[in-house]
Amino acid sequence: MTDQQPIDHSFCVAPMLDWTDRHCRYFYRLITQHALLYTEMVTTGAILHGNRERMLQFNQEEHPVAFQLGGSNPTELAECAKIVEQYGYDEINLNVGCPSDRVQNGRFGACLMARPELVGECVAAMQRTVNVPVTVKSRIGIDEQDSYEELIRFIGIVADSGCRTFIVHARKAWLQGLSPKENREIPPLRYDVVMQLKQDFPQLEIVLNGGITTLDQARDYLRRMDGVMLGREVYHNPYILAEVDQRLFGVQQWPVSRHDVAMALIPYIQRQLKQGERLNNISRHILGLFHGVAGARAWRRYISEHAHKPGADENVILQALSFTG
Known part of the structure; x- marks a missing residue:
């Protein structure tokens, strides 16, 4: 493979199943560049x-946009990585953190933390095939395999395969007994473990994920980590992204207003509707745009009640916008 172009992981929006589709990502990009x-x-x-x-x-x-793959067969992952690269994605990320039953049944996700050699084979196979970076997203442990010694063994083996960037959710995962939602909330957050990883592997890029809800927290952790990743907070309160460029990337510009974001989305909605897309497949991602400000409830209610109806178009968004301040 050729030399990879560096990607800035200072602030990342997490991969979220059933949420971060192309409509959602286009919407986020209107708020942060x-x-x-x-x-x-x-x-x-x-x-x-x-x-x-x-x-x-x-x-x-x-x-910049990264594609997250799920799988455990090195040959299949390499084939898919090549396909993904041909579509133009900037990075390929291997999921070694999802604890859902469906994922375990496919023998990938968090259960792969018990098989670091296999994860290393998968990473190496993909890297031999593509020119974009291959990264790994993991937990700090699974079930009773949650000692720091086991974690550094996992990181060390996968790093030896050529992975330079690890996104680490600072919770362990219980593969049995907890739902995916509970696995995001019940196991305690151990930021100290992820920070220790950075100290022990200074040559690697370590990105902290899990439980971060404000840009103040993000900026604080960036003093000790290479990057931070937010997920649910961004989805429920997307306007948190409005100050990311200014506060975390040093861009000197005023944040775009909520109203301007909504208006900037209108041409996109019009194009998508002409291609046969349904409004509610786009509008479901923007319900939290006015989170915490006047008119938020009316905005959400109007879109929720009207976007799914046959023939619903951009006028639903414009009408909902009239309820905001």
């Missing part, structure tokens, strides 16, 4: 045997 965006996780089987165009197409405005 510099945050690194991630796709939902897509399995190797879905790419090799499913509707590839539907799963891989994205808007060029989304760059």
Whole structure:
């Protein structure tokens, strides 16, 4: 492979299944130009045997954007990585953190933390195939395999395969007994563990994920980590992205207003509707745009009640906008 172009992981928006689709990412890009965006996780089987165009197409405005793959077969992952690269994504991320039953049944996700040699083989196979960076997103441990010694063994083996960037969710995962939602909330956050990783592997890029809800927190952790990743907070309160470029990337500009974001989305909605998309597939991602300000409830209610109706178009958004301050 050729030399990889560096990607800035200072602030990332997490891959979120059923949430961070191309419409969601286009919307986020209207608010921040510099945050690194991630796709939902897509399995190797879905790419090799499913509707590839539907799963891989994205808007060029989304760059920089990374694609998250789920799988555990090095040959299949390498094949899919090459396909993903051909579509133009900036990074390929291997999911070694999702604890859902569906993922475990496919023998990938968080259960792979118990097989660091296999993860290393997967990473190496993908890196031999593509010129974009291959990164790994993991937990700090699984089940009873949660000692720091086991974690550094995992990181060390995968790093030896050529992975330079690890996004680490600062919770362990219980593969049995907890739902994916509970696995995001019940296991305690251990930021100290992830920070220790950075000290012990200074040559690696370590990105902190899990439980961060404000840009003040993000900026504080960036003093000790290479990057931070936010997920649910961004989805429920997307306007948190408005100050990311200014506060975390040093861009000297005023944040775009909520009203301007909504108006900037209108031409995109019009184009998508002409291509046969339904309004509610786009509008569901923008319900939190006015979170915490006057008119937020009326905005959400009007869109929720009207966007799913046959023939719903951009006028639903414009009418909802009239309820805001």
